Amino acid sequence: MRDELGRLRRFNRLLTQRIGLLDERYLGSPLPFAQARLLYEVAVLAPLATHHLRRLLAVDAAALSRGLVALQARRFVRREVDPSNARNRIVEVTAKGRQVLATLDRRADERVGAMTAGLAAGDRRRLLDALDQARRLLVGAVVRIERRAAHHPDAQAAQAAYLGEIARRFGRPLDHWNQGPIAAAVSLVVADGRRPMGCGALREIAPGVGEIKRMWLHPDARGLGLGARLLAALEAAARGLGHDEIRLDTNDRLREAIALYEGAGYRPMKRYNDNPDATRFYAKQLRPAREIKRIVLGRRCDRRENPSPTPTGS
Amino acid sequence: MRDELGRLRRFNRLLTQRIGLLDERYLGSPLPFAQARLLYEVAVLAPLATHHLRRLLAVDAAALSRGLVALQARRFVRREVDPSNARNRIVEVTAKGRQVLATLDRRADERVGAMTAGLAAGDRRRLLDALDQARRLLVGAVVRIERRAAHHPDAQAAQAAYLGEIARRFGRPLDHWNQGPIAAAVSLVVADGRRPMGCGALREIAPGVGEIKRMWLHPDARGLGLGARLLAALEAAARGLGHDEIRLDTNDRLREAIALYEGAGYRPMKRYNDNPDATRFYAKQLRPAREIKRIVLGRRCDRRENPSPTPTGS
DNA sequence: GCCGATCGTTGACAGTGTCAACGATTGGAG
DNA sequence: CTCCAATCGTTGACACTGTCAACGATCGGC
Structure with missing residues (x-):
């Protein structure tokens, strides 16, 4: 030790x-x-x-x-x-x-x-693999996915970053349809103890049907398996609310997101809303968990606790 | 790339x-x-x-x-x-x-x-192994063993650190026998491009017989295989001078050094000098290399070049 | 319409890193 | 022996960084 x-x-x-x-x-x-x-x-x-x-x-x-x-x-x-x-x-x-x-x-x-120029190709590969392994494990050791009130500054900042990235990648801001706060039943924040590095929200769009909104990870935090962890945490939260189906919409241009959803078992479905920015729609059936896994690590610890309960529904 | x-x-x-x-x-x-x-x-x-x-x-x-x-x-x-x-x-x-x-x-x-408390024992071990691997490879990529004039400030500083460490570990400075500059035929410095992190010197004590003196590595640089590299570089230099035997003395308390020497093929021999601080004496026969390997990497590049040749012999 | 909270800015200050100039000391050339 | 250049450590000056406190402007809610 x-x-x-x-x-x-x-x-x-x-x-x-x-x-x-x-x-x-x-x-x-x-x-x-x-x-x-x-x-x-x-x-x-x-x-x-x-x-x-x-x-x-x-x-x-x-x-x-x-x-x-x-x-x-x-x-x-x-x-x-x-x-x-x-x-x-x-x-x-x-x-x-x-x-x-x-x-x-x-x-x-x-x-x-220049620093790694002295390494043979094999050693260079070993070095990078070791660093990636270390990075993955360090992130795993430090990062927490925590439930936060939807209006918590960290949650709002991460969601704003999501909107900012979309605006940058689309060359225009999201349609008005997608602006403004959403009435989330659950709002999660990925944090490393110093700063928020991701977010995701879940809202109920019909009885027993949840929808995932505004899932985002800081670009530096991608490729480490955090997206899958965040998605699983949102699904666990949906199960906790008694949902048996989760839907989400996305856009063809967001390739990493699409890969994540399909890898997690989401199936394409027909358009289920009027979101003008969405081109793809997915759904996943949730098997009722016999035992709700506590994937959401850490206790709820809002810095500015909201005395009123988190609003649900839209 | x-x-x-x-x-x-x-x-x-x-x-x-x-x-x-x-x-x-x-x-x-x-x-x-x-x-x-x-x-x-x-x-x-x-x-x-x-x-x-x-x-x-x-x-x-x-x-x-x-x-x-x-x-x-x-x-x-x-x-x-x-x-x-x-x-x-x-x-x-x-x-x-x-x-x-x-x-x-x-x-x-x-x-x-606290940072790694979130890791299971297996993951913690994997993390440490990955970091050690990365450390070893990074050091290998960056560190150079360079020939420097014996009076080069980096060489002198590293040798002084050697004497300082001995003084600290022995609780007293070395005997006068070992103080002062040595007439080295070859002086090597281990450096990472920013600061010297080790040194070693070779002097001729008899025709065809070299002696290794003042071999030292910064404590933070130990355990990475640099000691063996430095020793090999000194032996290569001795071969270059036509030596067929290398001797060295050391002290029972310097366990890491003894392990290094014995691992490199040095055999105990009887006392060959009057060094009052030495308790162990080693020798290694050098096979005449058909081809002198250039283990000493990098060119000679003293910052303050000495126009006169490095003094040899004592 | 008022009050407290939020937002961004500014002042103040300790800490840090770097360059230049300065005396004190040393060692060597003449 | 004297003088001079080099070395050593110190000090002044300045830009950059991080933090705390105070300040006006604005907002949201009662």
């Missing part, structure tokens, strides 16, 4: 103090380190309101404000007042910002490439 | 931005982060002269000076003027300093332990 901790911490020290793998500070960057990091994080999530960014990046409001001001001064980001709420500002990355980001990206690749 | 870089950098981001594994900053420490880190590094190497510390830690002279002043103000380290050279200061860690360090160590262990 004592030795196990030592091995972990030796790895830690190796990476922080010996090998510069993690230290992406000195890339001859046109930007100070914190700004470059912020630009990357914002670009992955934008367009998004500032206070949601604050949640998703787990940074201080003051630091974020100053960082965004600095990035805006260089015309790497744009901030516009949210038309629906003048207190909020929507942050977007400009074309110039994305261009600079591509440069930084290339430099980081070169640096990491 | 592009994807390989992505996997490496995703791991990087996971550890830096998502999982706090590497971020040992907020341990409720009685010390600011940089000072805690400095105290750890100094404790591993002390007693040692400041300018050698500067090399081994790869920190700016100004930062080191300020850090040591701060640690001294808290009575965690002691700095004394080097009696042999009034410009230099010898840094030592006080008992109070080691005590604080033990506290920090315990907190870090608790933190890492």
Whole structure:
């Protein structure tokens, strides 16, 4: 046990103090380190309101404000007042910002490439496999899927990131049909103890029929099996509500999502709603579980507890 | 290839931005982060002269000076003027300093332990194995064993760290017999591109007979096979000088070193010198290599090239 | 219409990393 | 022996980072 901790911490020290793998500070960057990091994080999530960014990046409001001001001064980001709420500002990355980001990206690749250039192909593969294995296990050890009130800031931030990613990938925001809050019976948040990294909601659209909405994972958290865990947690929650069927709609362009749903046993069905952004519809029959598995780990621990019960139905 | 870089950098981001594994900053420490880190590094190497510390830690002279002043103000380290050279200061860690360090160590262990508490025993073992594998491969990819002039600052710093570790482990400095510079025919430095992490020297003690002196690895770099690589590099250098035998002396207390030598084929022999600190003596016959393997990787690249040839013999 | 909560900004300050300049000391050339 | 260049540690200056507190502007609910 004592030795196990030592091995972990030796790895830690190796990476922080010996090998510069993690230290992406000195890339001859046109930007100070914190700004470059912020630009990357914002670009992955934008367009998004500032206070949601604050949640998703787990940074201080003051630091974020100053960082965004600095990035805006260089015309790497744009901030516009949210038309629906003048207190909020929507942050977007400009074309110039994305261009600079591509440069930084290339430099980081070169640096990491040079670092592993000394390895034979087989060793390189072994290294990457070991790192992936470690990544998967570390995430498994740290990440929790927790139930949160639908209006909890973490849940709202992750859902906003979902809408932001759709807007970026579709080149336009979702139809009005899909905007605004949804009346979720269950709202789950994937979190690593520091910041939310995913979300998913379940609402009842007919007696005994649940619908999965706004399932999202931070791009950096994809490919680690978290999507399947989140989906299973939502299904478990549906069983807990007595549902025997779950439906969902999605879009052809969201290939990762489609693969996830089909892999989890969802079958295509005919259009069941008027969602103008949806092109595919799926359903899965839930076998009544003899024993509801507690896949949802951790206790409900909203930071701002809502005294009234979570609203259900639409 | 592009994807390989992505996997490496995703791991990087996971550890830096998502999982706090590497971020040992907020341990409720009685010390600011940089000072805690400095105290750890100094404790591993002390007693040692400041300018050698500067090399081994790869920190700016100004930062080191300020850090040591701060640690001294808290009575965690002691700095004394080097009696042999009034410009230099010898840094030592006080008992109070080691005590604080033990506290920090315990907190870090608790933190890492809490992080992996969610893993089953099998997964925990798999995680540690994957991290060890990654550590070994990363070190193999990055570390170089380079020939350096005996008076090169990196070589001198590593040798000084060797003497400092002996002094710490023996509870007294080495006998005068072993102090001072040695007339090395070959001086090798283990380096990761940022800072020296080991050294070894070879000198000729009789025609055709080499002796290995001052072989040392930074404690954080042990257990990764670097000792064997360094030893092989020294033997290759001896072959290059036409030696057919290598000898070395060591002390019963240096168990890791003894295991390394015996594992590499060194056989005990009778005392061959008057070294008062030595209790064990080893020799290995070198088969004349038909083809001298270039185990010493990298070209000779002293930062301060010595125009005169490296002195040989004693 | 008022009040408390939320949002973003700004000031202040400690900590950090880096460059330049400075005295003190050393070792060697002349 | 003297002088000079190099080395060593310290200090000043400055930019960058992270955090806390205070502030106006805005919003939502009673």
